[in-house]
Amino acid sequence: MLEILLLFTAVLAGFLGSILGLGGGIIIVPVLTLFYHVDIHYAVAASLISIVATSSGAAASYLKDSLTNLRLAVFLEIGTVSGAIIGFLISSFIHGKILFLLFGVMLLFSGILMLRRREDHISSNNHPWSESLKLNGTFHEANGKTIEYKVEHIPLGLFIMFIAGTLSALLGIGSGVLKVLAMDTAMKLPIKVSSATSNFMIGVTASASAGAYLLKGDVKPEIACPVALGIIIGSYFGAKVMMRLPSTRIRQLFVVILTIISVQMIIKGLR
Amino acid sequence: MNKDEQSIHLLELKVSHVLRSGVIISGCLLCIGWLWNLSLRNSSIMDKFKTYQVPVSFYESFHSALYTNDKGLLLALSGLLILVLLPVIRVFLTGIMFFHNKELRLAWISIFVFIALLGSFFLGFQEGPG
Numbered sequence: 001m002l003e004i005l006l007l008f009t010a011v012l013a014g015f016l017g018s019i020l021g022l023g024g025g026i027i028i029v030p031v032l033t034l035f036y037h038v039d040i041h042y043a044v045a046a047s048l049i050s051i052v053a054t055s056s057g058a059a060a061s062y063l064k065d066s067l068t069n070l071r072l073a074v075f076l077e078i079g080t081v082s083g084a085i086i087g088f089l090i091s092s093f094i095h096g097k098i099l100f101l102l103f104g105v106m107l108l109f110s111g112i113l114m115l116r117r118r119e120d121h122i123s124s125n126n127h128p129w130s131e132s133l134k135l136n137g138t139f140h141e142a143n144g145k146t147i148e149y150k151v152e153h154i155p156l157g158l159f160i161m162f163i164a165g166t167l168s169a170l171l172g173i174g175s176g177v178l179k180v181l182a183m184d185t186a187m188k189l190p191i192k193v194s195s196a197t198s199n200f201m202i203g204v205t206a207s208a209s210a211g212a213y214l215l216k217g218d219v220k221p222e223i224a225c226p227v228a229l230g231i232i233i234g235s236y237f238g239a240k241v242m243m244r245l246p247s248t249r250i251r252q253l254f255v256v257i258l259t260i261i262s263v264q265m266i267i268k269g270l271r
Numbered sequence: 272m273n274k275d276e277q278s279i280h281l282l283e284l285k286v287s288h289v290l291r292s293g294v295i296i297s298g299c300l301l302c303i304g305w306l307w308n309l310s311l312r313n314s315s316i317m318d319k320f321k322t323y324q325v326p327v328s329f330y331e332s333f334h335s336a337l338y339t340n341d342k343g344l345l346l347a348l349s350g351l352l353i354l355v356l357l358p359v360i361r362v363f364l365t366g367i368m369f370f371h372n373k374e375l376r377l378a379w380i381s382i383f384v385f386i387a388l389l390g391s392f393f394l395g396f397q398e399g400p401g
Contacts (some may be wrong), residue, residue: 002315003305039323049351056357057294070283071377074365077384085391092398096323133376207358208388212395214355217326221347222316225305228354232298 003226006036010230014054017231018238020254023174023202024231025051026110029103030261034268038223040096040103044172045218048210050231051174055203057232058239067196069189072135072151076197077204079158080179083165084208091170100269103171107262110177111255123188126150139193149190157187169209174202279368286364293357300350307343328396359388 009031010024017024025047032043126136130151138148151157160182164175176198183194213219327335329348336344366381 001309001312002317003309006317036317038317038320041323042320049354052354052358053294053298056290056354056361066280070280070365074362074369074377074381074384077362078380078387081384081387081391085387085394088391088394204358204362204384204388207355208391211355211359211388211392212398214351215329215392215395216398217328217332219329219351220320221301221305221344221351222308223320224351225301225347229298229302229305232294 002036003222006032006223007226007230009035010050010227011234011237012230014050014231014234014236015238015241016234016254018235019241020114023051023176024054024235025171025173026107026258028227028231029172030107030265032223032227033100034261034264040099041091041218042220042223044091044099044170045210045213046220046224046227047172048168048206048213049219049224050228051168051172051206052203052210053228053232054235055174055199055206058199058235067139067192068200069135069137069193069197070200071133072137072189073197073201075133075135075154076158076161076179076182077201079161080165080168080175080201080205081208083162083167084169084205085165085212086162087166087169088209088212090166094170097269097271099170100265102167102269104262104264104266104269106167106171106173107258107265111258111262113177113181114255114258115252122147122190123150123152125152125188127152127154129154137193139190147190149193150188152188153186157182160186165205165208168205169212174206176202279372279374282368283365286361286368290357290361293353293360297350297353297357300346300353304343304346304348304350307346308341311343330396355392359385359392362388 010028013027013031014024017027028050029040029043029047032038032046033040130136135154136148136150138146140146160178164178164182167173167178168175179198179201180194183189183197184191187194189197210219329352332344333348335341336348362381362385366378366385369375369378369381
C-alpha cells in the first residue's frame with residue numbers, strides 16, 4: 001500500500017534532512033507533491049506536523065550544551081510566530097503554482113547557502129535592545145575556554161525572522177536556513193550559538209501554523225501520521241550517523257540533488 | 272551564565288525532557304491510530320488527496336469520529352492535537368520561569384508569544400468550515 005511506502009519515504013527524508021542539517025520538511029514536501037502527487041496544501045500541513053515533532057523531541061539536546069541562547073530565542077519568536085500567522089492567513093489566497101515556484105526558489109537558495117563558508121563572528125557591539133534585555137551571552141569551547149558574545153542589528157534580525165516564519169507557514173519548512181542567516185550574518189552571533197538557537201526555535205514557529213492548519217482541517221491524518229512517524233525515526237538515525245560522515249562531500253553531493261528538485265518544483269509551478 | 276540564568280536554563284531543560292515524553296506519547300497515539308485505520312482499509316486512499324477539497328474542520332472530524340466510534344481516527348487526531356500543543360506549553364512555562372526569576376520584560380514577551388500561538392490556533396478554528 002502507498003501509505004506504507006510513504007512511511008519508508010519519510011524515514012529516508014528525515015534521515016537525509018538530519019544529515020544535511022536542513023530538516024525533513026524541505027525534502028518531504030517535494031517528495032509528496034512530485035512523486036505521490038499530493039496537493040501542496042496537504043503536503044505543507046503534514047510537513048509542519050513532522051517539524052513540530054522532531055523539534056520538540058530534540059529541544060533537550062539543544063539546551064544540554066548551553067549553546068542555545070534562550071533569552072534571544074524567546075525574543076525572536078515574536079518575529080517567527082507573527083510571520084507564521086501571516087503565512088497561514090495568506091496561504092488560503094495563494095495558488096498552488098505560486099507555492100511550487102516559491103518552494104523551488106527557497107530550495108535553490110538553501111542549496112547555495114549550504115555551500116557558503118560560514119564566517120564565525122564574536123561581536124563586541126551590543127544593540128541597545130540587547131543591552132536592555134540582556135540578550136548577549138557566553139558559551140564554553142571544547143577546550144574549556146569561555147567565549148563572550150554580544151548581539152548586533154536586532155531589528156534586522158527580527159525582520160528576517162518574520163520572513164522565516166511566513167515562509168515556514170507557506171511552504172511547510174522549518175526555515176532554519178533563514179534563521180541561521182539572520183543570526184550569523186545580521187546579528188553577528190557565533191556559528192554554534194546561531195545553529196543551536198535556530199534549531200530550538202523551529203518547533204515554536206512551526207506549531208503556530210501547524211495548529212492553525214490542524215484546526216482548519218488541512219492536516220490529513222492519513223498523510224500526516226506516516227510522514228511524522230517516518231521523519232521522527234529517520235532524523236533520529238540521521239543525527240547518530242551524521243557525526244561519522246565526511247559532511248562537506250555529502251553536502252556538495254546533495255546540493256546537486258536539491259538543485260534538481262528545485263528545478264522540478266519551479267517547472268511544476270510554471271506549467 | 273549567572274545563577275538566575277543557570278536556574279532558568281536547568282528548568283527549561285527539565286521542561287524539554289517533559290516535551291520529549293509528550294512527543295513519545297503523541298507518536299504512540301499517531302502510530303496506533305494510523306495502523307488501526309490502515310488495517311481496516313483494503314486499498315490506498317492517497318488518490319483522495321491529489322486535489323484540494325473543502326476542509327472538514329478538526330472539531331467536525333473529531334465529533335464525527337466520536338459519533339461513529341472510529342477509534343483509529345480518534346487516536347490519530349488526539350496524537351496530532353497533543354503534538355501541536357507541546358511547543359505552546361513550552362512557551363507558557365518559559366514565561367512562568369521568567370516571572371519566577373523576576374525577568375518581567377522577557378516574561379511578558381513569552382506570554383505575548385503564547386497568546387499569539389493561541390491566536391493562530393483560533394484563526395485555524397475560524398477558517399475551518401465547521
